[in-house]
Amino acid sequence: MAVCYQLPVLALDRPVPKHVLSRRGAISFSSSSALFSPTPRHLSKRRGAISYDSADQTALFIRLLDVRGRSQPGPQPQRRAPRPPPQVDFRDLHSGRDAAGPGATRGLHRPLSLQRSRHVLQRSPAPEPRHILDRDYGGQATCVLQRVGCWDFDVFLLDRLTNGNSLVSLTLHLFVHYGLIRLFQLDVVKLRRFLVCVQEDYRSHNPYHNALHAADVTQAMHCFLREPQLAETLTSCDILLGLVAAATHDLDHPGVNQRFLVQTEHHLAALYQNTSVLENHHWKSAVGLLRESGLLAHRPASERLKMEERLGSLILATDISRQNDYLSQFRCHLQSGDLRMDNANHRHFILQMAMKCADICNPCRPWRLCKLWSSKVTEEFFHQGDTERKHNMEVSPMCDRQTNSMAKIQIDFISNVVEPLFSEWSRFSATPLSRVMMGHLSANKAGWRRSLLEEAEPAKLSASS
Numbered sequence: 001m002a003v004c005y006q007l008p009v010l011a012l013d014r015p016v017p018k019h020v021l022s023r024r025g026a027i028s029f030s031s032s033s034a035l036f037s038p039t040p041r042h043l044s045k046r047r048g049a050i051s052y053d054s055a056d057q058t059a060l061f062i063r064l065l066d067v068r069g070r071s072q073p074g075p076q077p078q079r080r081a082p083r084p085p086p087q088v089d090f091r092d093l094h095s096g097r098d099a100a101g102p103g104a105t106r107g108l109h110r111p112l113s114l115q116r117s118r119h120v121l122q123r124s125p126a127p128e129p130r131h132i133l134d135r136d137y138g139g140q141a142t143c144v145l146q147r148v149g150c151w152d153f154d155v156f157l158l159d160r161l162t163n164g165n166s167l168v169s170l171t172l173h174l175f176v177h178y179g180l181i182r183l184f185q186l187d188v189v190k191l192r193r194f195l196v197c198v199q200e201d202y203r204s205h206n207p208y209h210n211a212l213h214a215a216d217v218t219q220a221m222h223c224f225l226r227e228p229q230l231a232e233t234l235t236s237c238d239i240l241l242g243l244v245a246a247a248t249h250d251l252d253h254p255g256v257n258q259r260f261l262v263q264t265e266h267h268l269a270a271l272y273q274n275t276s277v278l279e280n281h282h283w284k285s286a287v288g289l290l291r292e293s294g295l296l297a298h299r300p301a302s303e304r305l306k307m308e309e310r311l312g313s314l315i316l317a318t319d320i321s322r323q324n325d326y327l328s329q330f331r332c333h334l335q336s337g338d339l340r341m342d343n344a345n346h347r348h349f350i351l352q353m354a355m356k357c358a359d360i361c362n363p364c365r366p367w368r369l370c371k372l373w374s375s376k377v378t379e380e381f382f383h384q385g386d387t388e389r390k391h392n393m394e395v396s397p398m399c400d401r402q403t404n405s406m407a408k409i410q411i412d413f414i415s416n417v418v419e420p421l422f423s424e425w426s427r428f429s430a431t432p433l434s435r436v437m438m439g440h441l442s443a444n445k446a447g448w449r450r451s452l453l454e455e456a457e458p459a460k461l462s463a464s465s
């Protein structure tokens, strides 16, 4: 049984040391935590999480899960001990890759010469001759960014030219492009600081869920925002939220899926009650960074809260397990032809659909880019599968390298997830871009089918010999 309490911070019997509160707004604890064990350990098994990201910001909430025999002395009812969750050391997940999550990854980018993006407020050091290299690369990056609205945009190239800072440079470029700095009277230093923090809070050692994926999704979102039905009707606030949601939609992704977090009783699963665990975490992390940066501090509080809420519903829409709900709603609208882009709720729904498309558009990219993304996502899946096998857990679908191949995963993903979504999107937005995307999608699927046949060939040959 899971029991969930929300208690104001005053209910705690001793103050919470500041150092346990990360800016991400959540910490976990268990029965072994000295901080929260007013009852003897043998009487109480506590798991849960603490969140300070409440609307009024003055209260701290704790959630206790699986609370049994709390502070009641005497014999406990006889029960068969539940199977303990696998004791996964999350540092193992990225052994040799990501030792301790965000923060630990900071400083890993080897500067081309001198790059000061992580010290936005520091004064520039004295010029040195090697700055000339930065200027060369900067010039090329600027050139590449001129093509940011093209569907075959090469975000990998931009990432190399900006030395791993594609998310910051691309998003800043788009803010300038849409005039958002002027329209929202944004402080450029705060904006840059916010984007640098966003980029750094992606785990650079995740093969797929890292800042480069976020840059790719932001670029795709820009392409969708330019589609006539959206470009003619979206407000500047819609555009701002669309870009921020795309840039932050996988913030601090741990490189494993929700199923894994639930099975290992990760504190995030407890905090978000096993529902849209990752997406809630990405959203709350984004809100934490927005508040910390003070980017919107000059806007009225009610507007800020509304924006945070809408940001949440855009990020939560990327929960792939809820795809069918969104798709049936979309189909209903398309069948009845009742979508009105002058209606704010309808516009927001279309933004949610655009966000979903941007998130999983990699199979619709040209073959070279599609293959790069596929190998990254497969590497991350298989790494999770290896960890699950190592801990005697059931290996998640698509994560088992012994029974899957990249081609097989891609064909399934395209047929079951991407095609249904993009065929509805291209019904809504029947444009040249949609035709290009659908063209790549079917060509790529054919490419994966060929790869699958090639994979089968050696097996057939050895069976017949």
Ligand SMILES: Nc1ncnc2c1ncn2[C@@H]1O[C@@H]2COP(=O)(O)O[C@H]2[C@H]1O
Residues within 6 Å of the ligand: 250, 278, 318, 319, 320, 359, 360, 362, 363, 373, 374, 377, 409, 410, 413
């Ligand atoms: N090319 C791909 N092949 C297989 N799965 C993918 C691919 N691209 C995205 N996904 C999945 O789609 C999911 C979208 O939500 P997530 O980013 O949480 O996790 C993503 C992956 O699990």
